[in-house]
Amino acid sequence: MSRIQAAFEKLKQQQRRALIPFFTAGDPSPALTVPLMHALVASGADVIELGVPFSDPMADGPTIQRASERALKKGVSLRSILEMVSEFRRQDNATPVVLMGYGNPIEAMGWEAFASRCQAVGVDGVLTVDFPPEESFEAFEHLQRHGIDPIFLLAPTTKEARIEQVAKLARGYVYYVSLKGVTGAGNLDLSAIEQKIPELRQHIKLPIGVGFGIRDAATAKAVAKLCDGVVVGSRIVQQIEDSTEQNVIANVSALVKELRLAIDQA
Amino acid sequence: MYNYPDSTGHFGQFGGIYMAETLIPAVEELAAQYLRYQNDPDFKAELAYELKHYVGRPSPIYHARRLSEHLGGAQIYLKREDLNHTGAHKINSAMGQALLARRMGKKRVIAETGAGMHGVATATVAARFGMECVVYMGAEDIQRQAPNVFRMKLLGATVVPVESGSKTLKDACNEAIRDWVTNVESTFYIFGTAAGPHPYPMMVRDFQCVIGNEARIQMPEMIGRQPDAVIACVGGGSNAIGLFHPYIEVPQVQIIGVEAGGFGIETGKHAAPLTANAKVGVLHGNKVYLMQDENGQITETHSISAGLDYPGVGPEHCLLKDIGRAQYVTSNDDEAIAAFDALCRFEGIIPALESSHALAHAIKIAPGMSTDKVLLVNLSGRGDKDMNTVAKLKGITL
Ligand SMILES: Cc1ncc(COP(=O)(O)O)c(C=O)c1O
Numbered sequence: 001m002s003r004i005q006a007a008f009e010k011l012k013q014q015q016r017r018a019l020i021p022f023f024t025a026g027d028p029s030p031a032l033t034v035p036l037m038h039a040l041v042a043s044g045a046d047v048i049e050l051g052v053p054f055s056d057p058m059a060d061g062p063t064i065q066r067a068s069e070r071a072l073k074k075g076v077s078l079r080s081i082l083e084m085v086s087e088f089r090r091q092d093n094a095t096p097v098v099l100m101g102y103g104n105p106i107e108a109m110g111w112e113a114f115a116s117r118c119q120a121v122g123v124d125g126v127l128t129v130d131f132p133p134e135e136s137f138e139a140f141e142h143l144q145r146h147g148i149d150p151i152f153l154l155a156p157t158t159k160e161a162r163i164e165q166v167a168k169l170a171r172g173y174v175y176y177v178s179l180k181g182v183t184g185a186g187n188l189d190l191s192a193i194e195q196k197i198p199e200l201r202q203h204i205k206l207p208i209g210v211g212f213g214i215r216d217a218a219t220a221k222a223v224a225k226l227c228d229g230v231v232v233g234s235r236i237v238q239q240i241e242d243s244t245e246q247n248v249i250a251n252v253s254a255l256v257k258e259l260r261l262a263i264d265q266a
Numbered sequence: 267m268y269n270y271p272d273s274t275g276h277f278g279q280f281g282g283i284y285m286a287e288t289l290i291p292a293v294e295e296l297a298a299q300y301l302r303y304q305n306d307p308d309f310k311a312e313l314a315y316e317l318k319h320y321v322g323r324p325s326p327i328y329h330a331r332r333l334s335e336h337l338g339g340a341q342i343y344l345k346r347e348d349l350n351h352t353g354a355h356k357i358n359s360a361m362g363q364a365l366l367a368r369r370m371g372k373k374r375v376i377a378e379t380g381a382g383m384h385g386v387a388t389a390t391v392a393a394r395f396g397m398e399c400v401v402y403m404g405a406e407d408i409q410r411q412a413p414n415v416f417r418m419k420l421l422g423a424t425v426v427p428v429e430s431g432s433k434t435l436k437d438a439c440n441e442a443i444r445d446w447v448t449n450v451e452s453t454f455y456i457f458g459t460a461a462g463p464h465p466y467p468m469m470v471r472d473f474q475c476v477i478g479n480e481a482r483i484q485m486p487e488m489i490g491r492q493p494d495a496v497i498a499c500v501g502g503g504s505n506a507i508g509l510f511h512p513y514i515e516v517p518q519v520q521i522i523g524v525e526a527g528g529f530g531i532e533t534g535k536h537a538a539p540l541t542a543n544a545k546v547g548v549l550h551g552n553k554v555y556l557m558q559d560e561n562g563q564i565t566e567t568h569s570i571s572a573g574l575d576y577p578g579v580g581p582e583h584c585l586l587k588d589i590g591r592a593q594y595v596t597s598n599d600d601e602a603i604a605a606f607d608a609l610c611r612f613e614g615i616i617p618a619l620e621s622s623h624a625l626a627h628a629i630k631i632a633p634g635m636s637t638d639k640v641l642l643v644n645l646s647g648r649g650d651k652d653m654n655t656v657a658k659l660k661g662i663t664l
Pocket of ligand 1: 460
């Protein structure tokens with residue numbers, strides 16, 4: 001059983017929802033990435049989505065754009081991020097790690113080399129925002145050969161035929177983008193999510209995580225009622241931006257604990 | 267038979283639909299609607315009417331006789347896209363897309379722009395049809411193409427400065443995509459070049475093919491035959507593919523695309539992914555040759571001309587390079603400026619800095635050819651917008 005599957009099975013038995021924090025690897029500094037990952041787990045994270053920064057983050061709002069710029073300035077690359085995951089795994093062999101980003105850095109490395117490195121260092125899933133299923137067949141062969149789950153996005157605009165198609169290809173969990181917009185947008189519509197999830201569930205048998213635009217404990221709690229996992233990205237990245245290197249671990253831990261508490265009350 | 271793209275939007279290994287999920291239904295819908303109207307007699311008639319009476323087509327071909335005599339070799343002919351309404355080829359495609367937007371019931375249009383010509387063309391058709399218009403433009407380009415910013419505002423468009431990344435065309439494109447993902451239902455993205463996710467590379471090409479289709483009729487009328495070579499500058503590649511595509515299956519016509527050599531290929535400061543043998547990569551919805559570092563991060567480009575200052579290139583040019591049907595070369599900044607000056611002085615035509623790159627290549631090769639050879643250069647736009655840039659280079663403040 002994969003780490004992602006094991007994590008969701010355990011949550012299901014406990015009747016809890018997953019808390020899936022996202023932050024950009026290398027922000028605020030490469031040396032803090034692994035300590036931050038451990039801090040997230042200690043504060044209640046079930047899965048970690050680690051952002052791979054890209055020079056042209058088209059699907060991201062200003063908060064994650066700035067984080068990507070900071071990380072790239074610090075010299076972070078896909079290669080160094082894989083090393084970070086390897087270091088994380090020395091102390092934590094249970095928490096699933098999903099790499100999230102854009103396809104080009106992976107294309108540049110080559111999918112086979114990337115997938116085999118992922119397997120070697122203990123990455124569990126890969127989400128490429130700009131690679132829809134139609135363009136991903138070759139990429140998947142490599143991921144699958146190395147036991148890495150392809151994580152897919154579904155959106156409010158996704159029609160039923162595509163939901164079916166994604167259901168066939170997706171592994172691990174499916175990530176529902178809760179709004180029309182970029183990461184960190186403020187136009188979350190709970191009733192629209194409530195309507196869409198049952199439609200997704202008709203085809204998607206995997207756990208469904210919901211993300212984009214979850215800004216605080218209250219929205220996290222409300223969203224958690226509707227799905228299997230809550231992804232919080234921009235809010236955490238904002239917390240990192242607002243902190244110093246000295247207090248960032250404490251500040252992020254406090255925020256994640258608060259989110260954990262809220263989700264467990266859902 | 268040359269027949270690209272395939273039904274999934276691929277030109278060989280290039281092109282495709284590399285977009286975030288939220289926008290996939292939008293591009294699929296666009297492809298379906300374009301397919302529906304592309305050969306619709308009413309749509310075609312309306313587009314033909316607008317191109318004739320509003321844009322001012324057909325654009326003439328002009329024999330640059332004094333310049334050719336001065337060079338002492340091949341005859342240089344110019345396809346005068348600079349004489350179109352708004353002063354560049356961009357309106358050919360902006361008009362086509364605006365008519366499609368109307369049929370799709372979209373009341374808001376957005377665009378990215380580099381030199382500002384596509385922004386002006388989009389603002390123009392938006393005014394023509396009473397649509398709301400927002401144009402994204404890199405903060406650096408807003409500086410170097412100030413006259414076009416004012417034109418867009420006069421036409422009622424909102425111009426949004428983009429401060430992220432290199433503050434040029436690629437960043438404007440990122441921001442336009444962010445707008446589209448947010449306003450996907452109300453908004454039509456009028457894309458400025460023959461790149462992006464399918465169906466844009468095909469659709470923009472089809473709308474721009476009016477350039478080459480006219481030339482194929484005009485050249486025999488003027489000289490009794492087709493030219494020996496067709497030459498166009500390549501930013502994203504729309505003016506070039508518009509001229510080239512109708513000539514792909516005319517084997518005696520050589521096809522030459524001219525990229526921006528900037529300070530010179532060897533300096534790394536250029537915008538010439540094809541000539542510099544950039545690696546294949548994915549950006550802005552398509553797989554193309556793309557300037558990037560070894561980690562797959564897009565590198566910053568340099569060109570004197572804002573409209574060519576882009577790290578990628580449309581997928582069809584990538585294919586034409588690979589199959590050897592077109593040849594890609596560069597003109598550097600200083601060569602483009604020299605060509606700009608030459609056309610002003612010898613012919614009384616002030617060309618856009620983008621088009622000056624194509625002309626510079628013709629000026630380079632014409633002297634080595636016999637006087638009965640003919641080069642057809644796409645004069646994709648006029649240079650009024652470049653007054654500030656050129657004056658600054660000459661140490662003059664306007
Ligand atoms: C006059 C002119 N020519 C050429 C270009 C380059 O675009 P493309 O390669 O799509 O023709 C531009 C773009 O702004 C332009 O304004």
